[in-house]
Amino acid sequence: MNVHDSGYKRLFSNRTIFRQLIETFIEEDWVSELDFERAERLDKAFVSEHYKETESDLIYKVPFHNSDKVIFLYILIEFQSDVQRFMVLRTLNYITSFYMDYVLSFKGIRQLKLPPLFPIVLYNGEEKWTAPVNIAELIEEYPPLGRHSLNFEHVVIAENEFGKEALVTIRNIVSTLFLAEVHYDLPLLVEQLLALFDEETDKQAISLFLNWFRQLAARGYIQPDDYAQLEHEYRTKEEVTSMLVKALEREREVIRQQGIETGKEIGKEIGKEIGKEIGKEERNRQIVRAMAQKGLALTLIADVTQLSMAEIEHLLTDEVSVADGSTPEHSTINNL
DSSP: OOHHHHHHHHHHTSHHHHHHHHHHHOOOGGGGGBOGGGOEEOOTTTOOSSOOOOTTEEEEEEEBTTSSOEEEEEEEEEOOSSOOTTHHHHHHHHHHHHHHHHHHHTTTSOOOSOOOEEEEEEEOOSSOOOSOSBGGGGSOOSSOOGGGSOOOBOEEEEGGGSOHHHHHHHOSHHHHHHHHHHSOOHHHHHHHHHHHHHHOSOHHHHHHHHHHHHHHHHHSSOOGGGGGGGGOOOOSHHHHHHHHHHHHHHHHHHHHHHHHHHHHHHHHHHHHHHHHHHHHHHHHHHHHHHHHHTTOOHHHHHHHHTOOHHHHHHHHHHHHHHHHOOOGGGSGGGGO
Protein backbone atom coordinates (compact mmCIF):
# COMPACT_ATOMS: atom_id res chain seq x y z
CA MET A 1 0.00 0.00 0.00
CA ASN A 2 1.68 3.23 -1.04
CA VAL A 3 0.92 6.84 -0.19
CA HIS A 4 -0.68 7.39 -3.60
CA ASP A 5 -3.38 4.90 -2.63
CA SER A 6 -3.81 6.65 0.71
CA GLY A 7 -4.37 9.91 -1.14
CA TYR A 8 -7.16 8.21 -3.09
CA LYS A 9 -8.77 7.10 0.13
CA ARG A 10 -8.68 10.67 1.39
CA LEU A 11 -10.38 11.85 -1.80
CA PHE A 12 -13.18 9.28 -1.69
CA SER A 13 -13.74 9.91 2.00
CA ASN A 14 -15.28 13.16 0.81
CA ARG A 15 -19.03 12.59 0.41
CA THR A 16 -19.35 14.65 -2.80
CA ILE A 17 -16.50 12.80 -4.53
CA PHE A 18 -17.89 9.46 -3.35
CA ARG A 19 -21.31 10.41 -4.70
CA GLN A 20 -19.89 11.32 -8.11
CA LEU A 21 -18.12 7.97 -8.30
CA ILE A 22 -21.34 6.05 -7.64
CA GLU A 23 -23.71 8.20 -9.72
CA THR A 24 -21.36 8.38 -12.71
CA PHE A 25 -19.80 4.93 -12.86
CA ILE A 26 -22.25 2.48 -11.23
CA GLU A 27 -25.05 1.56 -13.62
CA GLU A 28 -27.69 0.20 -11.26
CA ASP A 29 -31.33 1.31 -11.11
CA TRP A 30 -31.29 1.78 -7.34
CA VAL A 31 -28.49 4.39 -7.48
CA SER A 32 -31.07 7.12 -8.27
CA GLU A 33 -32.91 6.23 -5.04
CA LEU A 34 -29.91 6.79 -2.74
CA ASP A 35 -29.94 9.67 -0.27
CA PHE A 36 -26.29 10.75 -0.39
CA GLU A 37 -26.95 13.65 1.97
CA ARG A 38 -27.33 11.11 4.76
CA ALA A 39 -24.46 8.88 3.65
CA GLU A 40 -22.07 7.86 6.42
CA ARG A 41 -18.59 6.45 6.09
CA LEU A 42 -17.97 3.65 8.56
CA ASP A 43 -14.90 3.95 10.74
CA LYS A 44 -12.96 1.45 12.79
CA ALA A 45 -15.36 1.84 15.71
CA PHE A 46 -17.72 -0.49 13.86
CA VAL A 47 -15.33 -3.33 13.20
CA SER A 48 -14.17 -5.97 15.62
CA GLU A 49 -12.20 -9.15 15.15
CA HIS A 50 -13.01 -10.12 11.57
CA TYR A 51 -13.16 -7.23 9.14
CA LYS A 52 -10.21 -4.85 9.56
CA GLU A 53 -10.31 -1.50 7.81
CA THR A 54 -7.17 -0.89 5.76
CA GLU A 55 -5.69 2.07 3.90
CA SER A 56 -7.08 0.69 0.65
CA ASP A 57 -10.77 0.26 1.38
CA LEU A 58 -13.84 2.27 2.31
CA ILE A 59 -17.34 1.33 3.42
CA TYR A 60 -20.26 3.72 3.19
CA LYS A 61 -23.71 3.26 4.69
CA VAL A 62 -26.24 5.00 2.45
CA PRO A 63 -29.99 5.17 3.15
CA PHE A 64 -32.66 5.33 0.47
CA HIS A 65 -34.89 8.37 0.01
CA ASN A 66 -37.95 8.39 2.28
CA SER A 67 -37.09 4.97 3.67
CA ASP A 68 -35.42 3.33 6.65
CA LYS A 69 -33.73 0.83 4.32
CA VAL A 70 -29.98 1.17 3.72
CA ILE A 71 -27.27 -0.27 1.51
CA PHE A 72 -23.58 -0.59 2.29
CA LEU A 73 -21.15 0.25 -0.52
CA TYR A 74 -17.70 -1.28 -0.25
CA ILE A 75 -14.84 0.26 -2.27
CA LEU A 76 -11.54 -1.55 -2.58
CA ILE A 77 -8.78 0.63 -4.06
CA GLU A 78 -6.48 -1.55 -6.14
CA PHE A 79 -3.23 -0.10 -7.50
CA GLN A 80 -1.18 -3.24 -8.03
CA SER A 81 1.26 -3.05 -10.95
CA ASP A 82 -0.33 -6.18 -12.42
CA VAL A 83 -3.84 -7.58 -12.45
CA GLN A 84 -4.56 -9.90 -9.52
CA ARG A 85 -6.35 -12.96 -10.89
CA PHE A 86 -7.92 -13.89 -7.52
CA MET A 87 -9.07 -10.36 -6.63
CA VAL A 88 -12.72 -11.42 -6.49
CA LEU A 89 -11.82 -13.97 -3.79
CA ARG A 90 -10.14 -11.23 -1.78
CA THR A 91 -13.24 -9.04 -2.13
CA LEU A 92 -15.50 -11.89 -1.03
CA ASN A 93 -13.30 -12.48 2.01
CA TYR A 94 -13.60 -8.81 3.02
CA ILE A 95 -17.37 -8.92 2.66
CA THR A 96 -17.91 -12.13 4.64
CA SER A 97 -15.64 -10.73 7.37
CA PHE A 98 -17.70 -7.54 7.39
CA TYR A 99 -20.91 -9.54 7.74
CA MET A 100 -19.42 -11.54 10.62
CA ASP A 101 -18.67 -8.30 12.43
CA TYR A 102 -22.11 -6.97 11.61
CA VAL A 103 -23.70 -9.96 13.31
CA LEU A 104 -21.43 -9.55 16.35
CA SER A 105 -22.23 -5.85 16.58
CA PHE A 106 -25.93 -6.64 16.94
CA LYS A 107 -25.48 -9.61 19.25
CA GLY A 108 -28.59 -10.01 21.36
CA ILE A 109 -30.72 -8.03 18.90
CA ARG A 110 -33.05 -9.98 16.66
CA GLN A 111 -31.71 -9.68 13.10
CA LEU A 112 -33.57 -11.67 10.48
CA LYS A 113 -31.43 -10.65 7.50
CA LEU A 114 -28.10 -9.06 6.65
CA PRO A 115 -28.10 -5.69 4.88
CA PRO A 116 -27.19 -5.51 1.18
CA LEU A 117 -23.53 -4.74 0.48
CA PHE A 118 -22.42 -3.71 -3.01
CA PRO A 119 -18.72 -4.49 -3.80
CA ILE A 120 -16.64 -2.15 -6.00
CA VAL A 121 -13.00 -2.49 -7.03
CA LEU A 122 -11.45 0.79 -8.20
CA TYR A 123 -8.50 -0.18 -10.40
CA ASN A 124 -5.78 2.30 -11.33
CA GLY A 125 -3.19 0.01 -12.96
CA GLU A 126 -1.82 0.29 -16.48
CA GLU A 127 -2.67 -3.25 -17.61
CA LYS A 128 -6.09 -4.05 -19.01
CA TRP A 129 -8.27 -5.69 -16.36
CA THR A 130 -8.55 -9.36 -17.33
CA ALA A 131 -9.21 -11.08 -14.00
CA PRO A 132 -12.56 -12.85 -13.49
CA VAL A 133 -15.21 -10.73 -11.79
CA ASN A 134 -17.28 -13.73 -10.69
CA ILE A 135 -15.80 -16.27 -8.29
CA ALA A 136 -17.55 -19.08 -10.18
CA GLU A 137 -15.00 -18.58 -12.98
CA LEU A 138 -12.21 -19.50 -10.56
CA ILE A 139 -13.73 -22.80 -9.42
CA GLU A 140 -13.40 -26.08 -11.30
CA GLU A 141 -16.59 -26.93 -13.15
CA TYR A 142 -16.50 -30.66 -12.41
CA PRO A 143 -18.31 -32.06 -10.61
CA PRO A 144 -21.17 -29.58 -11.11
CA LEU A 145 -22.34 -28.28 -7.74
CA GLY A 146 -25.55 -26.73 -8.99
CA ARG A 147 -27.33 -24.74 -6.30
CA HIS A 148 -24.46 -25.41 -3.88
CA SER A 149 -21.91 -23.56 -6.00
CA LEU A 150 -20.65 -20.06 -5.22
CA ASN A 151 -21.95 -17.21 -7.35
CA PHE A 152 -20.45 -13.91 -6.18
CA GLU A 153 -19.54 -11.01 -8.47
CA HIS A 154 -17.94 -7.64 -7.84
CA VAL A 155 -17.91 -4.52 -10.02
CA VAL A 156 -14.55 -3.35 -11.37
CA ILE A 157 -14.13 0.31 -12.29
CA ALA A 158 -10.95 0.28 -14.38
CA GLU A 159 -9.81 3.84 -15.03
CA ASN A 160 -7.89 2.90 -18.17
CA GLU A 161 -11.08 1.70 -19.89
CA PHE A 162 -12.40 5.26 -20.23
CA GLY A 163 -11.32 7.34 -23.21
CA LYS A 164 -10.20 10.94 -22.99
CA GLU A 165 -13.21 12.32 -24.84
CA ALA A 166 -15.69 10.49 -22.62
CA LEU A 167 -14.04 11.75 -19.44
CA VAL A 168 -13.92 15.32 -20.73
CA THR A 169 -17.63 15.11 -21.55
CA ILE A 170 -18.54 13.89 -18.05
CA ARG A 171 -16.44 16.64 -16.41
CA ASN A 172 -16.79 16.11 -12.71
CA ILE A 173 -14.15 15.59 -10.03
CA VAL A 174 -13.94 11.82 -10.46
CA SER A 175 -13.80 11.89 -14.27
CA THR A 176 -11.06 14.53 -14.08
CA LEU A 177 -9.21 12.37 -11.57
CA PHE A 178 -9.30 9.51 -14.10
CA LEU A 179 -8.23 11.94 -16.82
CA ALA A 180 -5.20 13.00 -14.78
CA GLU A 181 -4.22 9.41 -14.07
CA VAL A 182 -4.73 7.87 -17.51
CA HIS A 183 -4.50 10.73 -20.05
CA TYR A 184 -2.04 13.21 -18.54
CA ASP A 185 -2.62 16.13 -20.90
CA LEU A 186 -1.51 19.19 -18.92
CA PRO A 187 -3.17 21.99 -20.91
CA LEU A 188 -6.41 20.04 -21.00
CA LEU A 189 -6.22 19.30 -17.27
CA VAL A 190 -5.67 22.96 -16.40
CA GLU A 191 -8.69 23.88 -18.51
CA GLN A 192 -10.81 21.18 -16.85
CA LEU A 193 -9.70 22.08 -13.33
CA LEU A 194 -10.50 25.78 -13.77
CA ALA A 195 -13.90 24.92 -15.24
CA LEU A 196 -14.59 22.53 -12.37
CA PHE A 197 -13.77 25.21 -9.82
CA ASP A 198 -16.37 27.48 -11.44
CA GLU A 199 -19.04 24.76 -11.66
CA GLU A 200 -18.61 22.70 -8.48
CA THR A 201 -20.75 23.98 -5.62
CA ASP A 202 -18.89 21.93 -2.99
CA LYS A 203 -15.73 24.05 -2.71
CA GLN A 204 -14.30 21.78 -0.05
CA ALA A 205 -14.48 18.79 -2.42
CA ILE A 206 -12.96 20.62 -5.39
CA SER A 207 -10.27 22.13 -3.16
CA LEU A 208 -9.39 18.68 -1.88
CA PHE A 209 -8.99 17.46 -5.45
CA LEU A 210 -7.01 20.53 -6.53
CA ASN A 211 -4.58 19.99 -3.66
CA TRP A 212 -4.28 16.32 -4.55
CA PHE A 213 -3.45 17.33 -8.12
CA ARG A 214 -0.90 19.89 -6.88
CA GLN A 215 0.91 17.21 -4.90
CA LEU A 216 0.73 14.76 -7.81
CA ALA A 217 2.17 17.31 -10.26
CA ALA A 218 4.97 18.23 -7.88
CA ARG A 219 6.07 14.73 -6.85
CA GLY A 220 4.01 12.07 -8.58
CA TYR A 221 2.74 11.02 -5.16
CA ILE A 222 1.55 12.45 -1.86
CA GLN A 223 3.71 12.49 1.24
CA PRO A 224 1.83 11.48 4.40
CA ASP A 225 3.11 14.67 6.02
CA ASP A 226 1.36 16.69 3.31
CA TYR A 227 -2.14 15.39 4.01
CA ALA A 228 -2.95 18.47 6.08
CA GLN A 229 -2.30 20.59 2.99
CA LEU A 230 -5.06 18.74 1.16
CA GLU A 231 -7.60 20.49 3.37
CA HIS A 232 -6.70 24.00 2.17
CA GLU A 233 -9.79 25.53 0.58
CA TYR A 234 -9.53 27.75 -2.49
CA ARG A 235 -11.84 30.76 -2.57
CA THR A 236 -11.12 32.42 -5.92
CA LYS A 237 -10.33 31.33 -9.45
CA GLU A 238 -7.22 33.55 -9.37
CA GLU A 239 -5.92 31.56 -6.39
CA VAL A 240 -6.53 28.31 -8.25
CA THR A 241 -4.76 29.63 -11.36
CA SER A 242 -1.76 30.72 -9.31
CA MET A 243 -1.57 27.30 -7.66
CA LEU A 244 -1.74 25.49 -11.01
CA VAL A 245 1.00 27.66 -12.50
CA LYS A 246 3.29 26.95 -9.55
CA ALA A 247 2.45 23.23 -9.64
CA LEU A 248 3.26 23.01 -13.33
CA GLU A 249 6.50 24.88 -12.81
CA ARG A 250 7.50 22.33 -10.19
CA GLU A 251 6.50 19.53 -12.52
CA ARG A 252 8.64 20.96 -15.31
CA GLU A 253 11.57 21.07 -12.89
CA VAL A 254 10.96 17.43 -11.97
CA ILE A 255 10.85 16.53 -15.67
CA ARG A 256 14.06 18.53 -16.27
CA GLN A 257 15.85 16.67 -13.49
CA GLN A 258 14.57 13.38 -14.82
CA GLY A 259 15.86 14.38 -18.25
CA ILE A 260 19.31 15.10 -16.79
CA GLU A 261 19.38 11.70 -15.11
CA THR A 262 18.16 10.03 -18.29
CA GLY A 263 20.89 11.85 -20.23
CA LYS A 264 23.50 10.55 -17.82
CA GLU A 265 22.24 7.01 -18.27
CA ILE A 266 22.22 7.40 -22.06
CA GLY A 267 25.77 8.76 -21.85
CA LYS A 268 26.86 5.70 -19.92
CA GLU A 269 25.29 3.41 -22.51
CA ILE A 270 26.92 5.33 -25.37
CA GLY A 271 30.24 5.06 -23.53
CA LYS A 272 29.81 1.32 -23.26
CA GLU A 273 29.05 1.05 -26.97
CA ILE A 274 32.09 3.19 -27.84
CA GLY A 275 34.16 0.96 -25.59
CA LYS A 276 32.89 -2.08 -27.42
CA GLU A 277 33.80 -0.51 -30.77
CA ILE A 278 37.28 0.41 -29.52
CA GLY A 279 37.74 -3.13 -28.27
CA LYS A 280 36.58 -4.52 -31.60
CA GLU A 281 39.01 -2.31 -33.53
CA GLU A 282 41.92 -3.33 -31.33
CA ARG A 283 41.08 -7.00 -31.81
CA ASN A 284 40.90 -6.53 -35.59
CA ARG A 285 44.23 -4.69 -35.55
CA GLN A 286 45.94 -7.56 -33.75
CA ILE A 287 44.47 -10.16 -36.10
CA VAL A 288 45.36 -8.23 -39.26
CA ARG A 289 48.87 -7.48 -37.99
CA ALA A 290 49.49 -11.13 -37.09
CA MET A 291 48.32 -12.29 -40.53
CA ALA A 292 50.41 -9.63 -42.29
CA GLN A 293 53.53 -10.62 -40.35
CA LYS A 294 53.11 -14.17 -41.63
CA GLY A 295 53.29 -12.81 -45.16
CA LEU A 296 49.65 -13.27 -46.13
CA ALA A 297 48.44 -11.16 -49.03
CA LEU A 298 46.08 -8.30 -48.25
CA THR A 299 43.37 -9.79 -50.49
CA LEU A 300 43.50 -13.03 -48.48
CA ILE A 301 43.34 -11.11 -45.17
CA ALA A 302 40.30 -9.24 -46.47
CA ASP A 303 38.57 -12.53 -47.40
CA VAL A 304 39.27 -14.08 -43.99
CA THR A 305 38.41 -11.07 -41.79
CA GLN A 306 35.55 -9.70 -43.95
CA LEU A 307 37.19 -6.27 -43.72
CA SER A 308 37.60 -3.93 -46.66
CA MET A 309 41.02 -3.17 -48.11
CA ALA A 310 40.75 0.39 -46.82
CA GLU A 311 40.05 -0.88 -43.27
CA ILE A 312 42.99 -3.29 -43.41
CA GLU A 313 45.35 -0.59 -44.67
CA HIS A 314 44.13 1.76 -41.93
CA LEU A 315 44.73 -0.84 -39.23
CA LEU A 316 48.21 -1.72 -40.48
CA THR A 317 49.20 1.90 -41.08
CA ASP A 318 47.91 2.96 -37.64
CA GLU A 319 49.71 0.04 -35.98
CA VAL A 320 53.05 0.86 -37.61
CA SER A 321 52.73 4.59 -36.94
CA VAL A 322 52.00 4.00 -33.27
CA ALA A 323 54.69 1.36 -32.85
CA ASP A 324 57.76 3.03 -34.38
CA GLY A 325 56.71 6.39 -35.73
CA SER A 326 57.14 5.28 -39.35
CA THR A 327 55.10 6.74 -42.17
CA PRO A 328 52.76 4.85 -44.49
CA GLU A 329 55.42 4.76 -47.17
CA HIS A 330 57.65 2.66 -44.91
CA SER A 331 54.88 0.50 -43.43
CA THR A 332 54.37 -3.26 -43.64
CA ILE A 333 51.81 -2.72 -46.42
CA ASN A 334 54.43 -1.65 -48.92
CA ASN A 335 56.50 -4.69 -48.13
CA LEU A 336 53.71 -7.21 -48.81
